[in-house]
Amino acid sequence: MRVERQRLRFWFQAGFFILFVLAPPLDLFRFDLNLNHFFFLGMHWTLGLDALIAGEISGLEAGFNILIRGFVPLLLIGGGLIWIALRYGRLYCGWLCPHFSVVETINRLMFRASGKQSIWEKSLQPELQPDGEVIKPEKKFWPLTWLAALGFAFLWAVVLLTYMLPPTEIYHNLWHGSLTPNQARFIGVATLLLFIEFMFARHLFCRFGCAIGLFQSLAWMANDRGMVVGFDRNRARLCGDCNNACDNICPMRLKPRTIKRRMFTCTECAQCISACEQVQAPQRQKTLLHWVTDEAAIQVATGRPATSEVGASDNDLQEVS
Numbered sequence: 001m002r003v004e005r006q007r008l009r010f011w012f013q014a015g016f017f018i019l020f021v022l023a024p025p026l027d028l029f030r031f032d033l034n035l036n037h038f039f040f041l042g043m044h045w046t047l048g049l050d051a052l053i054a055g056e057i058s059g060l061e062a063g064f065n066i067l068i069r070g071f072v073p074l075l076l077i078g079g080g081l082i083w084i085a086l087r088y089g090r091l092y093c094g095w096l097c098p099h100f101s102v103v104e105t106i107n108r109l110m111f112r113a114s115g116k117q118s119i120w121e122k123s124l125q126p127e128l129q130p131d132g133e134v135i136k137p138e139k140k141f142w143p144l145t146w147l148a149a150l151g152f153a154f155l156w157a158v159v160l161l162t163y164m165l166p167p168t169e170i171y172h173n174l175w176h177g178s179l180t181p182n183q184a185r186f187i188g189v190a191t192l193l194l195f196i197e198f199m200f201a202r203h204l205f206c207r208f209g210c211a212i213g214l215f216q217s218l219a220w221m222a223n224d225r226g227m228v229v230g231f232d233r234n235r236a237r238l239c240g241d242c243n244n245a246c247d248n249i250c251p252m253r254l255k256p257r258t259i260k261r262r263m264f265t266c267t268e269c270a271q272c273i274s275a276c277e278q279v280q281a282p283q284r285q286k287t288l289l290h291w292v293t294d295e296a297a298i299q300v301a302t303g304r305p306a307t308s309e310v311g312a313s314d315n316d317l318q319e320v321s
Helices: 002-022 048-051 059-088 093-095 099-114 143-160 167-175 180-211 209-221 234-241 245-249 271-283 294-302
Strands: 030-034 039-042 043-045 230-231 288-292
Touching: 002 093, 002 099, 002 143, 059 093, 059 209, 093 167, 093 288, 099 143, 099 180, 143 167, 143 180, 180 209, 209 245, 230 294, 234 271, 245 271, 271 288, 288 294
Parallel strands: none
Antiparallel strands: 030 039, 039 043, 230 288
């Protein structure tokens, strides 16, 4: 089931990444600096200020437009994201975010090249994987790692530019090698900065540099009953035969068997849960890690055992299906 969940997560990530790239050319969502307004689902999304200046609408109508077309969408999107984060944590990051998809891809390639998911880690990770496969570091993967980081950086730079200028113009100029100086400058500088970030600071950006991720984490931490990875401490002895697979697999380099505040930047990707299930499967044991909510989640948040008043114990962690 956990492996199926990871496969489902992959398709969610792939689909959203494709949407991220195609949204500007399809006019699903972008801001046109030339026209100075948004496009949304193929429509010109304006606040109606030009019509007000031209005297075509009244001040009351303009105020209504600003409210409906400006503040309401912001409240719906921002409020919806915070509500989801309050209940389920950084679910957007782990299941949809196109940046996190790149982070995981570079992590895997760097692990194949160096035996570490980050160049800043001091020790090599175990070669034995949760599914029993042995992966030895091979330097031949370094060129692929660098090329992947550079390729993603260039793609991101171009896509970001299409969110601000007409996509047809950008792709036409790019294909024919006729970018304007400003367009070429933007793509060049953005590619360089993104390449540095993807290679050397991708985890730091997700933890501390991403405003969307940070606000999700803050909302999640405010709700002790929100979904979190819980650890069955009563069966902790089973971890003795494991090489800390759940710690090693985490793309954010966290330790899932600890309290919630030490997992502040958890993206709910559930890779630690999948790893634990794979390790325990040969012994016909259930995973020691689960998504938990409510009373069981309070244990993870506070670090204290559940009392009889709460009615939850480590033996009956409430798993989220």
